Amino acid sequence: MTITFKEFKNNIKADATVFLGSFRWDEADKTRGREVSVVRFGYKDKYNCLDVSSFPSLPLADNYKMDVYTDYNVGGWGTHYVNEESAVDFNSNRFYIIAPAFVKDVEKAYNRVNDAKRCSINARVLASASEACATWLRRSDYLKGKNEVELLEGMLTLDACENDNRKRENAVRRTLGFAEKAFAKFLRKEGFANGDEYLARLEQETKAKAATERAEKAAEKKRVRDIEYVNSHIFYENGEHVGYDFETFIERTINTGTHVMYRTCSVGNENSLTCEEENDYNGYSRRCQFTMIKRGFRLTVKKGYSIRLVGGLITFYRGEFKRDGMACEWVEQGRAIADIVTKKGYLVRGEHIEAKTLKEAKRINAEKRKQQAFDLLNARAKRAQKAAEKKQRMEELAKYMFTFDDSLNAGNCRPGTQNFKNLVEKEVGHEVNEISLADLRKYGRMFDLSYYIDRVINYVMNRK
Known part of the structure; x- marks a missing residue:
């Protein structure tokens, strides 16, 4: 319910408690009312309870x-609710003022009533002091805690004001005297001859700070531009964009190990991927005898260059990608994670070649391809020869008659061989001392003895 400040202060009980707060939600709970936030900003357990x-x-x-409410309900965990429909009961022992700007309104009222611009003691001290002294007073917060008034049990601290001119000037002179002595002590301690030197130093610091901020902003803009450039210039070998950022590209392309501190990129004067290692002696538990190694990776790309993953290697190239031959640079990683080097050379038909000229690189590639073709033809010829020899042996085996001794010589045991002989003789109805290749395989499959039959066949084939 909305009431005036006069109604509030004239009718409230002397032993009442006031909570300052604001509504947490737009809608009220159907049973408990609308929830109120009464926790002071920046505190966990301190309430605006006055x-x-x-x-x-x-x-x-x-x-x-x-907006004042007295129909309240306190739930669990110190949650407060008020009923907005109820009238104000001035006999209540608890009042809730829902005014998020209440403290600010009190401050404005104080400054207006006391004519703070003219009557503030500390404001007059700053106006009366020299420029150097006033600057130091502001920067050092020297006046904090001096000539101040506390309202709402310390929730609000304001500069004290004095309407009487004589009293105000006396307070100003007294405070200014102490302030000037403190400022002079500061100048002596810091080695300043006077206030002008102090102001000159501040001006230098301000310019340096501004220059640093400008440099940081410029560096941040460049970092964003570099990331956009690098991310948009990473491709697969077929020319398709990878579709993910440079950090993922580094992670997928080389061995980064564990404990990676950062992965960053830039557009610079070289094409490279570098690794920085740092020993962290407190990284593992004290029982561990090993030192944790943390690593950072930086991918640098020259302006105008692109990256393509060729044969699993990070390859830098400029302009159009030419598979038949072009200058490029590529990254190689040794056995150690930090053993990363960038090499220069040429890319010819998917092969990275270190050479002085593209002509020489093409010659090296042509010789390798010629040798590869020769090796391929030789391999095919050998396979064809082996196939012919195998076919010939199989034709010879088709005419060969396998014996009991062949099985024993192949490594099969005598009882097993005799059992197979007995099974075959039972199947054909007469004694069998020799058997053809076709019948040997037939009865091997029939009696589930193919493993032992193959052993005999391989023995005879290799013997011939």
Whole structure:
């Protein structure tokens, strides 16, 4: 319910408690009412809970309007609820003022009522001091805690004001005297001859700070541009864009190990991928005898260059990608993670070649391809020869008659061989001392003895 400040301070009980807060949600709970936030900003357990004696002396106008509620409900975990429909009960022992700007309004009222611009003691001290001294007073917060007034039990601290000119000037002279002595002590301690040197130093620091900020902003803009450039210039070998950022590209392309501190990129004067290692002696538990190694990776690309993953290698090239031959640079990683080098040479038909000229690189590639073709033809000829020899042996084996001794010589045991002989003789109905290749395989499959039959066949084939 909305009431005026006059109604509030004239009717509230002397032993009442006031909570300052704001509504947490737009809608109220159907049973408990609307939830109120009364926790002071920046604190966990300190509430805006005040004694009513803090309010009558506030400089608010009598017609200042406030939303005040006395029909309340406290839930678990210190949650507060109020019923917005109920009238204000001035006999209640608890009042909720829902005004997020209440403290600011009190400050504005205080400054207006006390004519703070003219009557503030500390403001007059700053105006009366020299430029150097006033600057130091502001930067050092020397006046903090001096000539101040606390309202709402310390929730609000304001500069004290004095309407009487003589009293105000006395307070100003007294404070200014101490301030000038403190400033002079500061100048001596810091080695300044006077206030002008102090101001000159501040001006230099301000310029240096501004230059640093400009440099940082420029560096940040460049970092963003570099990331955009690198991310848009990474391709697969077939020319398709990889579709992910440079960090993922580094992770997927080389061995980065564990404990990676950062992966970054830039557009610079060289094409490279570098690794920085740092020993962290506190990385593992004290029981571990090993030192944790942390690593950072930086991918640098020249302006105008692109990256293509060729044969699993990070390859830098400029302009159009030419498979039949072009100058390029590529990254090679040794056995150690940090053993990363960038080499220069040429890319010819997917092969990275270190050579002085493209002509020489093409010659090396042509010789290798010629040798590869020769090796391929030789391999095919050998396979064809082996196939012919195998076919011939199989033709000879088709005419060969396998014996009992062949099985024993192949490594099969005598009882097993005799059992197979007995099974075959039972199947054909007469004694069998020799058997053809076709029948040997037939009865091997029939009696589930193909493994032992193949052993005999291989023995005879290799013997011939």
